[in-house]
Amino acid sequence: MKTTTLKYKKLDYILSVPDDFSEDRKYPLIVFLHGAGGRGTDINMICSNPYFEITSKYEFDAVTFAPQCYANSWFDIFEALQDFIKFAVSHKFIMTEKVYLVGASMGGYATWQMAMTMPHLFAAIVPICGGGMYWNAGRLKNIKIWAYHGSEDETVFVEESVKMVDAVNAAGGDARLTVCNGVGHNSWINAYNSKELFQWLFAQTNNHEVCEVKGFDNQELFG
Numbered sequence: 001m002k003t004t005t006l007k008y009k010k011l012d013y014i015l016s017v018p019d020d021f022s023e024d025r026k027y028p029l030i031v032f033l034h035g036a037g038g039r040g041t042d043i044n045m046i047c048s049n050p051y052f053e054i055t056s057k058y059e060f061d062a063v064t065f066a067p068q069c070y071a072n073s074w075f076d077i078f079e080a081l082q083d084f085i086k087f088a089v090s091h092k093f094i095m096t097e098k099v100y101l102v103g104a105s106m107g108g109y110a111t112w113q114m115a116m117t118m119p120h121l122f123a124a125i126v127p128i129c130g131g132g133m134y135w136n137a138g139r140l141k142n143i144k145i146w147a148y149h150g151s152e153d154e155t156v157f158v159e160e161s162v163k164m165v166d167a168v169n170a171a172g173g174d175a176r177l178t179v180c181n182g183v184g185h186n187s188w189i190n191a192y193n194s195k196e197l198f199q200w201l202f203a204q205t206n207n208h209e210v211c212e213v214k215g216f217d218n219q220e221l222f223g
Helices: 049-058 074-089 106-117 135-138 161-171 188-194 197-205
Strands: 002-008 009-016 027-033 063-067 094-104 124-128 146-150 174-180
Touching: 009 049, 027 074, 027 106, 049 063, 049 188, 049 197, 063 074, 063 124, 074 094, 074 106, 074 124, 094 106, 094 197, 106 124, 106 146, 124 188, 124 197, 135 161, 135 174, 146 197, 161 174, 174 188
Parallel strands: 027 063, 027 094, 094 124, 124 146, 146 174
Antiparallel strands: 002 009, 009 063
């Protein structure tokens, strides 16, 4: 995989593409949302995130856009994050029917919420050690979900993921939860190391209304 540091408006981000990447091909898109430890303006913190360190060995035939939160939380810049995701999807090399959202901790909360905010956009999401507004989970019934959480997490209790997954399924959705026994807050290590998870992820296709994103001027990939 090749990674490049780029900027869209106020958001610095990492773009990861396959070694044989071509702008003339179409690729699945993963938008990755880091946790609170990655906040700031040092993009190297995102480059060294376990997501990239672990998943680089898989040689995905997919691209990842990973923005850095410069504020206290993703929710402080939620509209900017929405705009960024639409920007990512608008690139001509993106398969709009295969757009995925993966986030851990603070990013896990943002993953749940962003999927509820733009449910038409995502084929599947992977919220890790997060939580959300389970009373609004019906908005997720058309999105495939695989959540991860550590059984011994004392930062975000596992019940947060249990509530969300149960609420999605009760609304007629398709959500599953992997509880990592004996694991604390860093259940993202288990998630990123699961080849099964990513095989499942890339098999998901958006079969509901796909939003065609227009109105964005695509920058040159490495410009």
